[in-house]
Amino acid sequence: MDEAGVRWTTEQVLALAPDDASRRAGARLSAAGPWSEAGSSGEGAVWGLCKGSGKKPYQTVIDTKGPAYKCSCPSRKFPCKHALGLLMLWAAEGESAVRTVVDVGEGQAPDWAQEWLGGRRERSEEQARKAKDAAGGAAGQLDPEAARRRAERRAARITGGALELEQRLADLLRGGLAAAERSGYGLWEETAARMVDAQAPGLAARVRELGSIPGSGAGWPVRLLEESALLHLLDLGWLGIDRLPAPLATTVRTRVGLPSPADGPPVKDHWLVLAQYDTSDGKITTRRIWLYGRESGRTALVLGFGAAGRSAQPALPVGLVIEAELTPHAGAGQLRADLGEEVGVPAGGGAPPPGGTTTAAVEAYGSALREDPWLESWPVTLTGVVPVPEEDGWQLADADGESALPIAPASLGRPGLWKLVALSGGGPVTVFGECGHRGFTPLAAWSADSPETVRLT
Amino acid sequence: MTRTTLWEELVTSALLGTDRRTPPADVMASGQDAPGALLDAAALHTLRRRAGLLPARAAARPEPAPHDDRRELPEPARRRLAQLLADRSAPAGTGGRRGTAPDLTELLPQWLTTANDQGYRAPAAALPALLDAARGRNDLRPHALAFAGPRGLWLARFNPDWKFALRGASGGAVLPGAGDTGAVARLWEQGLFAERVALLAAVRAQDANAARALLATTWPTERAEDRLMFLDSLRAGLSDLDEPFLEEALSDRSRNVRATAAELLSALPNSALAGRMAARAATCVSLDRTGGPTGPPVVVEAPHECDADMQRDGVSPTPPSGRGERSWWLGQLVEATPLSVWPGRLGDRTPDEIVTLPVLDGWTDELHAAWCRAAVRQRDPRWARALLGPPAASPATGPGASSLAERAKLLATLPAAERAGWVAEFIAAHGLSEAFQLLGVCAVPWSEPLGRAVVDALDIARDGGSYPWSFSGVMGLAERCLNPAEASRLEILTATPDEPEGASPGAGGYWSEAFQRLVSTLRLRAAMLSELTTGG
Numbered sequence: 005m006d007e008a009g010v011r012w013t014t015e016q017v018l019a020l021a022p023d024d025a026s027r028r029a030g031a032r033l034s035a036a037g038p039w040s041e042a043g044s045s046g047e048g049a050v051w052g053l054c055k056g057s058g059k060k061p062y063q064t065v066i067d068t069k070g071p072a073y074k075c076s077c078p079s080r081k082f083p084c085k086h087a088l089g090l091l092m093l094w095a096a097e098g099e100s101a102v103r104t105v106v107d108v109g110e111g112q113a114p115d116w117a118q119e120w121l122g123g124r125r126e127r128s129e130e131q132a133r134k135a136k137d138a139a140g141g142a143a144g145q146l147d148p149e150a151a152r153r154r155a156e157r158r159a160a161r162i163t164g165g166a167l168e169l170e171q172r173l174a175d176l177l178r179g180g181l182a183a184a185e186r187s188g189y190g191l192w193e194e195t196a197a198r199m200v201d202a203q204a205p206g207l208a209a210r211v212r213e214l215g216s217i218p219g220s221g222a223g224w225p226v227r228l229l230e231e232s233a234l235l236h237l238l239d240l241g242w243l244g245i246d247r248l249p250a251p252l253a254t255t256v257r258t259r260v261g262l263p264s265p266a267d268g269p270p271v272k273d274h275w276l277v278l279a280q281y282d283t284s285d286g287k288i289t290t291r292r293i294w295l296y297g298r299e300s301g302r303t304a305l306v307l308g309f310g311a312a313g314r315s316a317q318p319a320l321p322v323g324l325v326i327e328a329e330l331t332p333h334a335g336a337g338q339l340r341a342d343l344g345e346e347v348g349v350p351a352g353g354g355a356p357p358p359g360g361t362t363t364a365a366v367e368a369y370g371s372a373l374r375e376d377p378w379l380e381s382w383p384v385t386l387t388g389v390v391p392v393p394e395e396d397g398w399q400l401a402d403a404d405g406e407s408a409l410p411i412a413p414a415s416l417g418r419p420g421l422w423k424l425v426a427l428s429g430g431g432p433v434t435v436f437g438e439c440g441h442r443g444f445t446p447l448a449a450w451s452a453d454s455p456e457t458v459r460l461t
Numbered sequence: 462m463t464r465t466t467l468w469e470e471l472v473t474s475a476l477l478g479t480d481r482r483t484p485p486a487d488v489m490a491s492g493q494d495a496p497g498a499l500l501d502a503a504a505l506h507t508l509r510r511r512a513g514l515l516p517a518r519a520a521a522r523p524e525p526a527p528h529d530d531r532r533e534l535p536e537p538a539r540r541r542l543a544q545l546l547a548d549r550s551a552p553a554g555t556g557g558r559r560g561t562a563p564d565l566t567e568l569l570p571q572w573l574t575t576a577n578d579q580g581y582r583a584p585a586a587a588l589p590a591l592l593d594a595a596r597g598r599n600d601l602r603p604h605a606l607a608f609a610g611p612r613g614l615w616l617a618r619f620n621p622d623w624k625f626a627l628r629g630a631s632g633g634a635v636l637p638g639a640g641d642t643g644a645v646a647r648l649w650e651q652g653l654f655a656e657r658v659a660l661l662a663a664v665r666a667q668d669a670n671a672a673r674a675l676l677a678t679t680w681p682t683e684r685a686e687d688r689l690m691f692l693d694s695l696r697a698g699l700s701d702l703d704e705p706f707l708e709e710a711l712s713d714r715s716r717n718v719r720a721t722a723a724e725l726l727s728a729l730p731n732s733a734l735a736g737r738m739a740a741r742a743a744t745c746v747s748l749d750r751t752g753g754p755t756g757p758p759v760v761v762e763a764p765h766e767c768d769a770d771m772q773r774d775g776v777s778p779t780p781p782s783g784r785g786e787r788s789w790w791l792g793q794l795v796e797a798t799p800l801s802v803w804p805g806r807l808g809d810r811t812p813d814e815i816v817t818l819p820v821l822d823g824w825t826d827e828l829h830a831a832w833c834r835a836a837v838r839q840r841d842p843r844w845a846r847a848l849l850g851p852p853a854a855s856p857a858t859g860p861g862a863s864s865l866a867e868r869a870k871l872l873a874t875l876p877a878a879e880r881a882g883w884v885a886e887f888i889a890a891h892g893l894s895e896a897f898q899l900l901g902v903c904a905v906p907w908s909e910p911l912g913r914a915v916v917d918a919l920d921i922a923r924d925g926g927s928y929p930w931s932f933s934g935v936m937g938l939a940e941r942c943l944n945p946a947e948a949s950r951l952e953i954l955t956a957t958p959d960e961p962e963g964a965s966p967g968a969g970g971y972w973s974e975a976f977q978r979l980v981s982t983l984r985l986r987a988a989m990l991s992e993l994t995t996g997g
Contacts, residue, residue: 014540018547031547031565038977096540170497177496180478229475233503362516370512377508393619394520407516422589426616429585430525441511451585453533458586 012068012321012350017091019280019322019459020071022081022315026088033089034096043111044094048349051117052090064090065117067124069347071319074120082315128345158203162260165202166239169195169211173236181225185218206261210235234378251336255376258335266342268332273297275304275328276354277320278383278436279447281461282310291316294383294436294447295330295341296357303357303383304330304341318343322448323457324350337375339383354457356434356450359385361402362409365439381440388432391425398425400444403432412443420446420460427451427458468506474499526615531582538576538992539584545569546590563982567941568989569594571905573604575993583608588616592623627653649675654687661694669698673706685715692721699725704732711773723775727797728838734774735799741771742798745791746828748807749821759807761824763787764794788827795831800844803832812847830867837870842879845871852886865898877904885914893918893935900935906944915939916947920954928968929975940979945987951980 014034021027033039033054040061042052048068053061056077064075064086073083083091113121172195176184192215199208214235217228241248241256248256258264275295282291291308310316320326327348330341369382389400392408397416401408415421424446427433437446437460449458467485474482479495488502489495534542545565576583583591588609595605606613606626617623648660665672676691683691692710695703703725710722711734726734741764749760764771767778767790775797780789800812807815820828829848836844849871872880884899885908893915903911915935922932929936957973 014543014547018543027547031544032563034544092544096537096544173500174494174496177475177499178478178480180481181476183478225476226472229472229503230507232475233500233507236497236500237504366514366516370514373508373512377504390522392520392522399517399520401519401522402516406519408519410517419589422616422620423586425619426588426612427585429612429615430523441514454584454586 012091012095012324013456014092014095015459016321016323017088017095020083020091020315020319021088022083022310026081026083026085029085030088030092033085034092039090039093041114042090042093043113045113046110049113049117049121050090050094051113052093054086054089062086063116065113065120066091067121069349072124083319131345158262161202162204162207162242162262165199165204165207166242166260168198168202169207170236170239170243173232173239176232181228184228185224189215189219191215204261206259207235207238208261210238237377249336251334252375254335255338255378258333258338259376259378264333264335264338264340266331266333266340268334268341270329270331270344271297271300271302271304271341272329273300273302273327274325274351275330276325276357276457277322277350278303278357278457279459279461280320280322281447282316287311289316291319293318293320295320297330298325301357303339304332305339305383306330306341306343321350322459322461323354325353326350335376337372337379355455356387356436356448356457357385359387359434359436361405362386362389362400362407363402365409365444369439369441379440380442381438381445383436384439385434385436386444387434389435390430390432391421391428400435400446409439409444412438412440412445414442415445418460423458424449424460427454467502471499471503471506475503523619524615527611529582529610529612531580531610534576534581534584535992538581538989539587541989541992542572542576542584542587545572546587546594563940563978563985564937567937568982568986570601570604571941571986572989572993573601573608575990577604577607579993581608581993582610583613585612588613592617592620592626596622596625627655645675646678649679654690658690658694661691662697665694665698669700669702673703677706685718688713688715688718689721692718692725695725699728701729701731704729708733711775719773720775720777723797724838727775727799728840730799730801730839735797737770737774738794738797739799739802742794743802743806745794746803746806756818757808758819758821759824759828760821761791761828763791763824788824792827792831792834795828796834796838798835800832800835800839800841812844816847816850833867833871837874840874842875845874849883852883853890865895869898869902872899873902878908880904881908881911885911888914888918893922893932897934897938900938900942903942905942907942909944912939912943912947915943916951916954923954923968923972926965926968928965929972936975936979940982941986943979943983945983945990948980948983948987951976951983955980 018027018030021030038055038061040053040055042050044050049065050068051063051065054064054077055061062075062077064073064077064084066073066083066087068091073087075084075086077084077086079085192211196208196211196215199205199211210231214228214231217224217231220227238256238259241252242260245253245256254264275297278294278296280291280293282289284290289310291310293306293308295304295306296302297304306318306320308316308318329344331344332338333340333342365384365386368384369379372379372382386400386409388403389409390403391411392399392401394410397413398411398421399408400411411421424433424435427449428451432452434450435444435446436448437444439445446460448460450456451458467488470485471488474484479499483489484495484499484502488498493501545568591605591609592613595602595609602625609616609626614626617626645660645664649657652660661672661676664675673695680688680691695707707722707726707729711719711726713719713722723734726732727738729735745762745764747760747762748757750757764787767776767786771790771794772778776790776793778786778790780786803815804810804812807818810818816829816832819825832844833848835841836848849868872883875883881903884896884903887899888896888911896915896918900915906912907915916939919932919935919939923929954976955973957969
């Protein structure tokens with residue numbers, strides 16, 4: 005197959021939509037006849053004119069490397085419905101012999117599209133040059149002394165926060181967790197605000213989490229004790245950071261909320277996009293993308309962020325393989341990496357990563373905890389597992405054994421679970437997901453009769 | 462102290478507070494203050510537990526889904542399905558204006574019908590969305606469930622939201638071959654109700670006698686509502702051979718079963734019941750031999766009582782409120798009488814001549830309505846034609862059927878081509894405002910003359926200067942039913958016309974939009990069908 009020419013699938017395009025409304029609006033535009041002068045180049049550009057309510061049609065252009073979008077419509081959604089519709093039109097034509105709706109043939113981009121595409125290319129070359137200069141020359145024009153002073157000031161504030169938090173935890177334990185249920189959420193909210201003041205967002209998030217535990221159902225005192233203890237451990241880690249080995253110290257800094265540098269040696273590889281999903285705290289949407297390197301065998305996590313109402317960036321097509329350079333973040337047992345600017349045109353061929361049994365999965369999580377005690381879960385691939393219903397949920401059982409992993413409670417209400425059960429039909433499947441102390445969160449699956457990646461998020 | 466009990470001690474101490482309950486001594490050995498020591502120990506324990514997690518014991522595995530040996534969907538069709546299902550939950554069009562984009566939700570039923578006809582199996586990952594779609598829309602259910610097949614039913618057992626799939630139509634349940642008598646008998650004895658209905662229909666399609674014999678094995682022990690459903694399934698392939706069974710059902714305990722048996726018998730012109738009804742009806746309807754100015758009028762003498770024999774033959778004695786008893790009884794007698802009786806009874810006239818005969822004392826409507834019901838029940842195209850009258854005739858003045866609902870039912874008894882031709886002429890003469898119900902009984906895709914009549918009528922409506930949403934019902938039907946091959950001919954209508962004098966403001970633009978949507982929907986349907994019929 006011509007690697008450059010692989011078009012995405014409709015599902016992969018739908019996955020880029022910032023919300024359900026755009027997904028539907030996009031699907032509608034993909035079927036309509038409002039498109040004209042649509043076309044695509046073998047190098048990942050897709051363009052078209054879409055007739056809207058006004059006189060002048062909207063100009064929509066997409067660079068599938070990236071991917072990046074531009075549309076002359078006033079929508080604040082990103083990508084907008086026009087970009088989604090055009091991509092779907094383009095995707096649907098990939099293997100269909102029928103070109104009756106709109107022909108998104110190959111060709112030369114019109115001037116208005118070329119302008120933006122060219123600009124993009126120049127910018128990325130510019131950036132690459134800058135990055136090279138920066139790497140080659142000294143640390144830039146920044147004043148290293150001032151930076152050091154700033155860092156020290158912030159560290160001192162965090163230390164103050166950690167000490168205060170220790171005091172709160174001691175008070176909590178002295179008075180008893182039973183009282184925590186009565187004191188309500190307000191107390192924790194206030195403590196979390198103090199941690200924000202102390203410039204320790206990691207601590208603040210954990211404190212907020214503590215506040216939600218007393219209302220979380222049976223067994224909450226045990227969970228509250230566990231999480232308080234781990235928070236205490238993090239405080240101690242910060243307060244004694246000088247005595248920690250360097251990688252663990254970096255992990256503690258990251259957990260507390262200091263930005264960790266992406267300074268590992270870059271890894272160039274063909275990365276299979278395993279999963280992409282968003283979580284939101286109401287203000288910020290966090291996007292998590294799991295990648296598996298075909299040659300390196302590495303699993304990496306790319307994080308993206310978006311303000312409320314805007315979809316997080318980047319957006320990668322699940323199930324396809326992209327060629328890209330990833331720069332790992334520092335820290336013990338960290339999988340986070342930054343995606344390089346240059347992303348090759350996605351290609352097909354999304355066979356699952358090699359996997360193992362449920363036993364191997366919990367062992368992998370256990371060993372990862374040695375490097376980072378605050379890890380909630382660890383990415384694993386399970387091969388030959390069967391989804392099995394049990395009394396209050398589901399589990400994934402080894403097809404040829406007695407062991408099983410319970411599916412994490414948060415996944416039980418999601419549509420992905422039913423896709424997984426349907427795909428299995430009671431037989432073995434391969435599942436990628438996050439394995440942790442709360443159970444297994446399935447994110448992607450493959451079955452013997454359809455090798456393509458089925459998105460469960 | 463063992464690790465578990467130490468942890469329990471820690472939890473108790475944390476719950477009550479270290480001031481009230483000192484943590485265990487070996488924790489306190491570190492010399493820290495109590496809360497700190499407790500948190501240290503708890504952190505250690507938590508990490509130990511998490512790092513030492515073991516898999517759980519596997520629960521009993523579910524029975525695997527039955528094998529589905531239908532063909533796998535070709536790739537383009539699979540993408541199309543994903544697209545149609547993605548649009549599924551879109552809210553219904555708000556207001557009159559719908560823009561130029563096709564309504565994908567409306568195309569899903571057609572897609573499913575074609576996929577089923579072509580013998581494709583649903584992609585496993587699409588099953589949840591398919592079941593959700595079927596749950597929300599009754600009209601989709603039979604097709605969606607058939608497409609979902611055995612794996613869909615298997616899946617539905619695990620999610621209470623999809624319970625409907627298990628009690629609804631049997632969908633893709635795997636039925637044993639009619640020849641496998643052992644398996645047939647077993648499923649008949651033990652199957653779910655829906656499975657048994659499907660089984661009976663399947664056996665009957667191959668061997669009507671075997672189906673009746675199967676039904677007879679358990680008939681007396683079935684519940685009344687089940688007997689009713691089973692009896693109803695005899696409607697398909699009804700023949701004189703069913704008469705003895707039906708005669709027996711006339712003395713069933715349930716009134717509804719009796720009425721259905723009588724209805725089925727009356728559709729068999731040679732049955733004893735039809736003969737009894739004919740004898741009764743004949744005494745009520747006759748020719749006035751004295752003649753009249755436009756031919757001899759028909760005299761009607763409605764029955765004076767509804768005796769036990771009539772009731773046994775399915776005549777319901779109590780009229781709905783607002784109707785007279787005698788006309789109610791008359792209607793039922795005539796409806797159940799073989800139509801072949803009337804030419805002999807009314808001076809050897811053809812059905813066409815009979816429906817034009819004057820009827821004395823205002824019985825015309827009553828009598829004609831009963832003949833309409835009889836023509837539908839007995840599926841008699843000659844009478845249907847006579848009662849429909851010429852399509853161009855004004856519905857108000859002509860003989861025979863007067864309501865559109867009656868006409869639609871009569872039309873359904875005519876061959877498809879004739880039906881389409883009749884409706885096309887009706888539209889040419891009367892326009893679209895009354896055509897909706899009639900269009901609904903025409904075969905899809907519409908025949909060329911019918912399609913042309915509809916498009917011409919829409920074009921005329923546009924020239925008349927009204928807004929397209931007055932015709933949104935017909936427009937919607939056209940999107941689903943017009944032959945996709947018409948798309949290129951329609952292209953010319955998508956241009957925005959000059960606004961004629963006195964037209965509604967902006968109507969031209971809206972019409973252009975509506976026609977654009979029609980054209981793009983037709984194109985989409987053409988693509989959809991070709992993906993399903995040429996692929997794989």
